[in-house]
Amino acid sequence: MTETEAIAYDVVVLGAGPVGENVADRTRAAGLSTAVVESELVGGECSYWACMPSKALLRPVIAQADARRLPGLAEAVRGPLDTSAVLARRDGFASHWKDDGQVGWLEGVGADLYRGRGRLAGPRTVTVTASDGTVTTLTARQAVVVATGTRARLPGLPGLAEVEPWTSREATSAQQAPGSLIVVGGGVVATEMATAWQALGSRVTLLVRGERLLGRMEPFAGELVAKALTEAGADIRTHTSVASVTRENGKVVAVTDGGERIEADEILFATGRAPQTDDIGLDTVDLEPGGWLEVDDTLRVPDTDWLYAVGDVNGRALLTHQGKYQARIAGAAIAARAAGVPLQDEPWGAHAATADHYAVPQVVFTDPEAAAVGLSLAEAEEAGHRVRAVDVDFGSVAGASLYGDDYTGRARMVVDLEEGILRGVTFVGPGAGELVHSGTVAVAGRVPLDRLWHVVPPFPTLGEVWLRLLEAYRDN
Template sequence: MSQEFDVIVIGAGAVGENVADRAVQGGLTVALVEAELVGGECSYWACMPSKALLRAGEVVHAAKTVDGAAQAVTGDIDVAAVLKRRNSFTSDWNDSGQVDWVRGAGIDLVRGHAVFTGVKELSVTAGDGTVSKLTARHAVVVSTGSTALLPDIPGLAEAAPWTSREATSAQSIPERFTVIGGGVVACELATAYATLGSRVTVVSRGALLANQEPFAGEAVAESLGAMGVELHLGASPASVERRPDGVVVTTLDDGTAIEGDELLVATGRLPRTGDLGLETVGLEPGEWLRTDDTLLVLGSDGKPLEGEWLYATGDVNHRALLTHQGKYQARAAGDVVAARAKGEPVDDAPWGRHVATADHQSVPQVTFTDPQVASVGLTAAAAEKAGHSIRVVDYEIGNVAGASVHTDGYQGTARAVVDEERKVLLGVTFVGPDVQELLHSATVAVVGEVPLSRLWHAVPSYPTISEVWLRLLETYGRDGSA
């Protein structure tokens, strides 16, 4: 069977869905191709199930930090109820609801694995072996995401370790749980499993959350330690062995043997591009797809492919491996494809809406550990490396009246990185309970390059934790001096 569409989108995760929807709204016909579940990684194995696993622990811990509420917390977390609630978030890994949305949006869904057979041409093999031939009149968009990286550690592959997929979809909680890695996924899932009763051990070659401000990783490490998590930082796994009674990780530095019932590997991501037939169109399989700011894929010469027809959005282009940034790219790409199909200008569109630039430096991210880490823009180290003249302003969030009302003995830190030449914010980091709700205000300030002189007139409500904005400005000083 052969079919022709204006646009073909490969990958029906949150990013691909948004590309397709935007293109349809632009008046184009769209085929959305998916080999697994419609809704993708975020819906079934990442953002949503992981936060569902974390939430019960967050609520219980928050209650225990407020006198009066603490006395009401007399039992343990009901693990079975947590897992049941998590299952509801994934609709028990049934995508019928999302399929209904796709069809209702006027998008044609094609199930199966897509492989390029030529320029704007794809072969899609369904689960029953049926093959469909699809042709795009204007564009193909690759939104296939990323997959877990398994480092080259002797015995690791044979030990059948968990990745984030197995950890977020597990139907029981192991008594002993070992985590290799120190990034966001490792820290979040170590937190979740510790609150659900596992004895957790984390093995990381470096500090936790090494790409964040140093105090963020230190606060998370202290919190994990207080939960009973055993931390082996600065330790590299030398070998892994699956035994009848569990998995053993031996560290390189001192030969320590760490025993666990299950092992999670969270050391990075790889692009899902190895089996798409990219060699057919002159690209390297298994590599990230570099793009320009209109999300056009660039060839080895740094230029878009001839005909400017291939786009890449989300994790697969390695610009910012976050769902919200991928959806942002998707909206831009869908608009750009529709504009080019109609012969409309792209670069001078209203508000620059056809160009993605917010994923260069002003990327917001929340790590849902306890305490949470919320950041946007550059860290102090990254800003200095980029050659900016900066001043770093820190403030203890617990000194804000709203924080004391929120939690007894609130502990947290806010940091603003100021561009001293332009007097605007380059980056902001918050660490503390519920600081994720402060992040969008910081994102607006950083992305909008709001002068500090104007931020003085953005008055925070009292008593709320957002009053930390005023305290940061006061610490900086109205004239730039404390």
């Protein structure tokens, strides 16, 4: 092992995913020298094994489903998808798992990249161990930012490692469709990958521990997605857990808690995420390895004046767009503190990640799409708000009918009866993902309902559902 002399920067960022990249972009724009440490591909999970490849897999599936709802086009798209072509296009969106372009971008903003395993080695200090054993020590005058993200969480089933199960990484990068696939889980990854691989030729069995899919969204979201998956040929089994799993004669055999044996070519465990903090040296700064890193609204770790944790690793909102939002806030806070500028303390200031608390948007890219922002009805009631849910079927919206003769969808807004604002909005239906930003503006901006009456949706679009929701609220 060869050690080199310590190199000083203003900011050292651990992790070069979208979150780490955005921190570096902001600190460099503020004139702070910045080093970025990455042990895998620059661009991170989102670019190569999550957001981009998964949506590249799903887009042809959704486009075909939309086309099959349209008379005059439906007959032309009755055949199966060209799986090889879909996978080839997916490979392109994942840059064929090469990060040259992302490295070029990082160099373009003036950040220095260090490849290797980065670990804290005391306050303001990071060591980077390269593949050849060389150890470089970096020190940070202003801040160290942990942006190491999360990894798939696997259950503690005996012999699971020998089975070589899929996680989200294998599910988004597989080079052929398995003949049959067991998907364990009922959340976003489970439903999206079940949607994709069922359409690409796999026979999918979905094992859900709870009573429904998408348990964190409004109940009707999971119900409509389950209905569509079932109609597409997937076998969904709720209230079902996996008790054991083995691989026999090349096949995966999952035994449920009810004693049923289910065989498949592959098994995907989409059972949650865990923070990648177990081996980054947290013990050297008196923090517990392996857990989520608590932060304040400037994304700084309490009781430190130099350590920040941004993105999935802090557990506030495990979504790329929220992580990038946090990165912008953290970058601004680091730059302000470095310059000795007092941080803005108003709720809408540039140095506080307040949206994480009440205005987090999410889209599940299934067929139909499920999109939501803010609190569900149950969450709002649990938080103590006096609220009312208003529901509308998309069948009453002229713009929805243009999507096809059998458009199925539903919208809900959760109204705070005391403040006259929205606590949450959910849309489910083809194209619903494009509606959620309007909901995000309404929730984050605390737009009063009497002002929403004057936000006129164009006709005929899906956005006219807003008018239907307001009318339903007025009339009931």
